[in-house]
Amino acid sequence: MATEEPIPAMATVDRMLTDEMVAEIRALLPRYPSPQAVTLPALHIVHERWRHVPRQAVVEIAELLGLAPSQVQDTLTFYGFFQQDAPHGRLRLWVCRSISCHLRGADALLAYLCERTGLRPGETSADGALTVEFAECLGACEHAPCALGGTTLHTCLTKEKLDELLKTVT
């Protein structure tokens, strides 16, 4: 979930996991027979709050779950979803490029979006407002071409609809 609070630079904080986040992660432990299974949920909790999972947070999650940091890091890097080095934009917009959307013009849309914003997939605007991503099938092919912006699905996209959407990005 996008948050309006500023994200602290790594050098200025001792801990990335707030007390609330630690409590939220701890509360998940009884659901699974092994603490390692809480890795993905914990990564999501951190990622939703800070829009990335810096190495310091990896170390703290590992400590909390009784794992080696490398175990958490290994899992994190497997899943393309998690950012590590810098926060993604306040809006992360995933444009589907798989077959049903491709047939309905997704390539041109993604190219248009990149051109309009000057960003390539995976890049974030300098003001931190927007990250452009490509996605593989979003499971909404009946609405092709489509894109997921945060938790909102944008259906039957056109350049005009993209323009409208970009106006709301701040």
Next chain:
Amino acid sequence: MSTSERVLLANIERPESHALSTYEGAGGYRTWRRVLAEQSPQEIQDLVKASGLRGRGGAGFPTGLKWSFLATDRPGPIYFCLNADESEPGTFNNRILMELDPHQVLEGLFLSCFATRASIAYIYLRYEYPLAYVRLQAALDACYAAGYLGRHILGSEYSLEVYLHRGAGAYICGEETGLIESLEGKRAWPRIKPPFPAVEGAFRRPTVVNNVETVACVRHICERGSEWFRSQGVPPDPSNPRDPGSFGPKLYCLSGHVARPGCYEAPLGLRVDELIDELGGGVWQGRRAKAAIPGGISMGLLRSDEFSCRLDFADPLKYGCLGLGTAAVVVLDETVSMVDFLHNSCQFFAHESCGQCTPCREGTAWSLRLLERICAGRGRLKDLELLLEIGDTMGILPGTTICGLADGAAWPIKNAIRKFRGEFEDYLRRTNPEGYRAEQPVWALLSESEA
């Protein structure tokens, strides 16, 4: 076309179809109450076995048979993993069920857990389904509050906990052992089988993995009986002793170049042309179809003269496709270049291979580079043989990989080139007249991500 009453989609047109009160008003959870009060897990297993239900997640394995493999002689819990990772391009029926009728899915899940004596269930939901997440969580909360879930459910001996667990954007998490590894907090590297999950699955315990639509079918089998289920669909082919038939209702996803894309319900065995023309309103913009994906992109391609193919578990094989898959049909109209189609397919699989097996990691990456080179006008006739060699040698069927992703990557290559050979040759001749016959190796272009 066989018309019949809608079952799986019966509830979705109602206002607030996702609410517990709506679901109960339409008879929901009555079956759950009755089964808990009157029936044993073995009875439900036998019923599902008798129904002939086969898994809707892609492989079509008989559900009752899978359940009977569960190792019951071990101490400790049995786990149930509901596979809600739905990521096969073209497929969205699980999303529709979870968003618009989550209680139908949950009642089916509870019944399936009861039948398999599972005491803990995880719903492995892909992260890209935020609405399904909200709806399922609300539905679970409502079930706990109503006593349909938890300890000693409705005063019975049976206790069940269900947890939502979200993925993080990797197609391979849909493969059942990749799902289990991911659930355990690791990279989603599929496991070598055996042991199968029924013997050693999540947390090294006996585990059932079933698809969302599969458990939704279980709910209706428990309510209406196995005879009702077997009255729909396609009976076994008498000349094929290994065909157990394709029974029951099915959700067909239709997208691409079609007038009315959407999710349609009909018994198994609907013909591709019936789906496109009668339910989907025909090819869009009055054009003609050139080809269609029969069941998600992994299943390969049908030419437009093969649209009499029936969408059941047996017929697509007769047309050289990998199988029924998810019964997600994607229509390609006459303007589509098959080279472009194949590039898109190779791009998907190169991105999604987990990288564990060399034939799949290298095969998907190199097939993409070959297609990129062909699209850039530097293809050679020889590349078609190379692509076919890659396609014929990676996968479970040739026996070179751990999981079926590689078969899914291979099938579009094999079907596209073998069924549309002339178009590929024309393309090469047109775009690279000099190099068309070149035998010398040509450097592959670097894909954009590496450049």
